[in-house]
Amino acid sequence: MAIHEIPSPMTGNVIEISVSVGDEVSEGDLLIVIESMKMENEVFSEISGTVKEVKVEEDQNVSEEAIMFIIEN
Numbered sequence: 001m002a003i004h005e006i007p008s009p010m011t012g013n014v015i016e017i018s019v020s021v022g023d024e025v026s027e028g029d030l031l032i033v034i035e036s037m038k039m040e041n042e043v044f045s046e047i048s049g050t051v052k053e054v055k056v057e058e059d060q061n062v063s064e065e066a067i068m069f070i071i072e073n
Contacts, residue, residue, distance in 0.1 A: 001072050001073060002072070002073055003052070003070060003071075003072050004047055004049070004070070004071045004072070004073065005067045005069075005070055006031065006043075006045070006046075006067065006068050006069040006070075006071060007064075007065045007066060007067055007068065008034065008043075008062045008063065008064055008065060008066045008067075008068050009034075009041070009043060009064065010034060010036045010041060010064050011036060011061075011062065011063050011064045012034040012035050012036030012037075012041065012061070012062060013034065013035045013036075013059065013060070013061050013062075014032060014033075014034055014056050014057065014058050014059060014060045014061075014062060015033040015034065015035050015040060015058070016032065016033040016058065017031075017032050017054060017056065017057075017058055018030045018031055018032060018033075019031055019032075019051050019054070019069070020051065020054065021051055021052065021053065021054055022050065022051065023050070023051045024048075024049075024050055024051075025045045025047075025048060025049060025050075025051060025071065026045065026048045027045055027046060027047055027048050028044055028045065029044060029045045030042055030043075030044055030045075031043050031044060031045050031068070031069060032056070032068060032069075034062065043068075045071065047071060047073050048073055049071040049072050049073030050071065050072050050073070051069060051070070051071055052070040052071065052072050053069065053070035054068070054069055055067055055068055055069065055070070056068045056069075
């Protein structure tokens with residue numbers, strides 16, 4: 001099994017987290033919504049697997065490239 005780190009594509013504020021630890025995700029599933037420059041940006045999974053860690057919380061500011069999720073497939 002491989003471990004994949006999912007980084008933030010931008011700096012912004014976490015509006016909504018759509019997955020929890022233990023959830024099975026498929027490629028294309030919504031992971032998180034980040035507000036940046038007054039626009040809501042949806043981040044989708046690029047892989048299928050199991051969410052092992054959620055490293056962010058709602059209302060948290062994230063930096064570009066900060067690791068948000070660990071997914072194992």
